Amino acid sequence: MPIITENITREKKTETDFQSPEVWTKVTGKAVYGNDFKLPGMLYGKILRSPHPHARIKKINLGSVEAMPGVYASLTGAELPERPYGIVFDDELPLAAELVRYIGDEVAAVAAVDNETASKAVEAINVDYEMLPAVFSPREALKPDAPQLHEKFKDNLAWERNLLRGDSDKAFREADVIVENTFTIPSVHSTYLEPTVCVAADDPYNGLIIHTAVQSPDAVRVIIAKALELPLSKVRIVGPVMGGGFGGRVYGNLKLYMIASLLAIKTGRPVKMQLTREEEFLVGRPMIAAEMHLKMGFKNDGTILAREADIVTDNGAYSAQAPWVSKTLSERNDSVYHIPNIKTRVRLAYTNKVPTGQYRAYGNQAANFATESLLDMGAVKLGIDPLKLRLKNCVKTGDTTVHGLKIKSCALAECLKAAAEEIGWYDRKKGYGYGISAAIHASGSLVFDKNFRGAAALARLELDGRISIFSGEQDYGQGAHATFTLIASRVLGISPEMITVYSRDTLSSPHSIGALGNRQTTIGGKAVQMAAKRLRELIVLTAADMLEDPVVMEKGTLRSASDRIVELPLVAYHYHSLTCGLSLIGEGRYVPEPSEYDETGYGNIAVTYSFAAHGAVVEVDKTTGAITVHKIVAAHDSGKIINQISAIGQVFGGTTQGLGMSCYEGYLFNKGEVANASLADYRIPTSLDVPDITPIFIENEDPEGPYGAKGLGEIVQIPVLGAVANAVADAAGVRVTDLPITAEKVYQALSGWECE
Template identity: 35%
Template sequence: MSLEDPYSILEKYLSAESYFVVGREFTRVDALEKALGRALFTEDYFVKYVYGNALFVKQVLSPHPHARIKGLHLKEALDVSGVRAVVTHRDIPGVNQVGYALPDQPLLAEGKVRYVGEVVALVAAESWERAVEASQLVRVDYEPLPYVLDPLEAMSRSDVLVHEEAGSNIAFRTKVRKGDVERGFSEAEVVVENEYRTHHQDHAYLETEAALAIPDSEGRVTIIGAAQHPHLARDITARVLGLPASRVKVVVPYLGGGFGGKDDEGPLTVAKAALVAYLTGRPAFIVYSREESIKVHPKREATIIRYKSGANREGKLTAIDVTIIHDTGAYANRAPFILWRATMHASGPYEVPNARVDGYAVYTNKVYQGSFRGFGNPSVQFAVERQMDLLAEKLGLDPVEFRLKNILRPGSRTLTNQVLDHSVGVGEALEKVSAKSGWSQKRREYSEYNKKDGRWRRGIGVGVAWHGISTSRGVPDWSNAVVKVEKDGSVTVYTGIVEMGQGSPTSSHVQIVSELLGVPPENVRVVFGTTEAPDTGATHASRGTGIGGIGVEVAAGRIRERLARLAGDVLGVEPDKLVFRDGRVYQRDNPERYVRWVDLVREAYAKGVELSATGYFFLPKGKFDDTVGQGFAYPAFSYIVVVSEVEVDTETGVVRVLRVWPALASGRIISPVQVEGQVEGAVVQGIGYTLYEQLVFDEKGSILNADFTDYVIPTVMEVPEVEKPIYVEDVYKYGAMGAKGVGEMALIPIPASIANAVSHALGVNVTRLPITPEYVLELTGSLKR
């Protein structure tokens, strides 16, 4: 193999004896400009560059959950002073189709509307006030249709179809068939069966959806927009406009939060702004109000999970039988992929010899489900981990002890029979966090404490989770980046990964380049989130660093190999005996024998050594049989263990999370400070999902609490003490420097961990989320009706 072969580069730097920058404390290169308020977000570009010359875009939303569009009357709106256009599906020059997994979704409603909040028209005016005024004057003739809001009802009905062309309200099905489930249950000493329910959650990012589109005189359009995949936003926009993708440019600046929501809605926001700009020849700016954002954009799926599991007297799982039902809402969007992930993770990170899992994504006339941190996994891990606690209780085993008897280890076979040949550190993570949290002692102490009469109860619970990294089964996934060394020795990196707070391009990618080339971090500039850079895939699925960084590593590694050969010639040293560090290249056993980095770069330019490189890496994947749900599911898995300590007020039903202990088995930790921040943020978001956040729908499926007054999210007062994470660095051979995913991890087991702690505190069976005060009082029999 060539020294510049991507596999050789990944293998070489995976096994380095030590690192100078990777794994060290590191200050993000964007920290100062964000702290000083100089960092620009989408709306800042509008204010700074085109305010006064752009059209404001306001959306017209459907008031009906299900209705035929019989007529559109625009004249009254167009007569408003300053209104320049009212755009409907009839004005789209390309294709009015933006469905992701299935071709079932228009950009602007056509034929009929399928949920309250669906976008019917776009009003463009010289001022925001005029756009709002005119949007209220767009008249739509609707013929209301019967509608379904409950997924169980929707599954059973054929007379009311959200999509007539589908012939059913079941949008997608999944399955796993492993071993002999009936035999597995016959061998079980104990069997536990429950129905679990989880709810919709809104992303509640600080920055709502926004996009600024600027057309030029040659039929091209540039859009600055809040999206998590600039190339997907470009492709959808080009399709809607009927243009070649090369005539559409998308730039994603800093994002004020994403969490998956701007992976789904971001491209549609970009397309709406671009559509108005293209049709009017004027810059166009759209920004969602908070109410619009909550009503329009996709949500975390609501679920019904029926779970039966058995274990033998030795404490080994024998079988599981699981049915997963997702409330998909009006459009499929990412639902097939979300359901698929939930299905393939339905065993939890445990060895299960016999399994039957069935999944259903079900259309309803509500806002549709979409990407959200954890992507279908928090709900199913909640069910798994409640089952594990209940099985342990029936067997008379400690919950941690029972888990360790079944935990995945190197050589284990997963639910889909995938062999885990390396990078499986979850057992070690569970053992370490159990010891650090004082699990055994606290479990005993709180059990005794809770026997006393009194208002307060204490509990401690554990949640263990796994999460497939990258895209699933045979779905292609790749990493791509360009690295260029300038003549003065500084380095420019081009990547499609975006910066939405996670720090992949502004921390981890800089560290990788600095590590490989020995360049001071301040001399590395990353150009991120633009279609002018290579398509690096979406910044989702915890792939920003672990996958997105592979291309950066390969490109920088190729340049290093070229320069190492050149430096070896200059110094008379074997290339493999050179160290790149602190702006020098020196002999490992004689640091005084060196060449300065800037001098080496000048020599390279003089000798014709190419100092730019593309780093493309296509992740190898195995075969998968969808008919039985068996085979290669994901290239790697990250693992997370969380122990939570709670206090419950039995008079008010209020649950307070006091302390959280996290442990990660997520490969190499490239940037510990960034990971710690991700863990803390995920813990708080997970607490919100578990205890507070709940969308309320009326009888027509309209969201009643579409604001931050009534949609309750945690404040600083609800943040518990989060211990420093424990890291088990189970390096992954195809990850950037051995990294796997981190961003989603700490959220996934939080609901289960808290629910198990509440169950321990009260001696009750928690089977639904959120765990509101009303639900706690209902569980304890204290709710007065």
């Protein structure tokens, strides 16, 4: 049954509206974020960065920096063992040893008594560089005579994939209608509002503790322990409250953490390091840029026969997750529709630019812009209504897609129809442009570690009858803690107010892969469900032992067959005394079926899949090219919604981010230098830019997810791009194939005028 929420002002809260009590600390200014956190004797660190896109460090002249008043230590790459680290490839060092590969590369660092002193000290360091030729375009970088960035990666080719399904050459020969085009997507930054910050502290008892808010603390801890050769059990991440992540902070800023740690070890004092907003744009790991040449073949009746793609993605100077993002970008979209024949070549190229990472929908949103634009071009050529074309080809429950994804629950057709209906697709008004777009996204990705696919959680009964949940999955504003609380509350039959979720200390929470691949609700939430179930069993057993009679648990009360009653605190005390100090702890684990994919990547890669269709209504001023987005309808199949208030918030927020990517955002480079490294120049949507957004949830129960739920946090961003692009093309009569779609570009397309 669909929930259509046009206005979120509701008279009554539903039982699925819950927020973590932490929200009260946020509105009163009491929540402690990274930069609010201090330790006694704490120093402040600053980094000297390369001003050149590609150069050899001949000499670093520290001069008298360490003798400056207030300066405690300096650090250069020369002091460190040359031990590269990375996420997919080991291609980075904490500080440059010999080469700098982009403007912003970390060269030296200083710890001082305050930020001002540290900045002055860093400025006093003199570096002698030998300039090297640099390359900024990924296509240029792949040519054999291009300047080389990494010895290990010939022709700057970081990663390549050639994917064949069926016989696309034959399919294109048989196609009645073929469309092709090139689409370009710039690098975009997650632009979490809180700049990345950490406080590293080291002592012989605690070992290294890094106080930082990061989406995947356990993964960070493992990488840092290995890179700095520290015992894993002596590296601990403790999280303050996190000011947004959106996938951009899956691994936080590893270099910042490592440099702060090395300075803390060297000085014996805690060291705080925070990126400035400008540094965030330089080193904050934006999502890869992409150039996608796509070709699609159809039968006259609209049946999609084949898709070919030649994609080049821009890695920047170092790799992080770029190969994984390139993979998702190049293939996930193929599973929205039945496309029996696929031929894809994707190449990831190193360039002397900002190193990349990822943003929310992992490249799937960029691919949505390209694929859904091309699909509409096909619809025009075929003379078929774009909605009908999509409904004809979209996947459904029970399907196995061209790449082997097993679709266990799917309301994509219903999403398409609901979004179309709500934007007035069947009764289009003159002077407006209408666009529609569809998406699939992994819900609980299984591919990050074949041997570690699931999650674990602990549920502990406290002596006062409250429940503590320990999970390694992070809440950074998206509401994971509230979702977990509601799940545990449903299992245990007690009020959510009696439950607290703890996740921010790697010492007390189970190890987790972290907040990526839409894992939180589907995988993390299921582990919480299992832990709560186990705790419930243990409570019932213990109460039965106390009352020497079988018991049932109802609303947090245990009742024996002979109608004797015992409350939770007494059960907790009973077990506590019996065991001299132990607590009842439900250990929960969720271990999904192995995803058996072959060497071509064919196979099921996630626990389940979320679906969505967005519709957009826009107006284009044909004299100036100015675009006004009036309405976006976001219809989602994320299974059963666990927490309505936060689900709606995800849709509003993610759709707005998608709109930013569609119309406003993108890195601008000038010979490798970021030309818009500030919030004034890198424009994210403001309150005046947001159109009327209507969330719609088609609540289909998913057989895998906890209480039938699927992921929502990432997919909300995806179909916006295609819907807006198609609506603008519909209104303007011309198509912009280069993101962001700005008034200038529409004007250029309309007038044939080109600026220098």
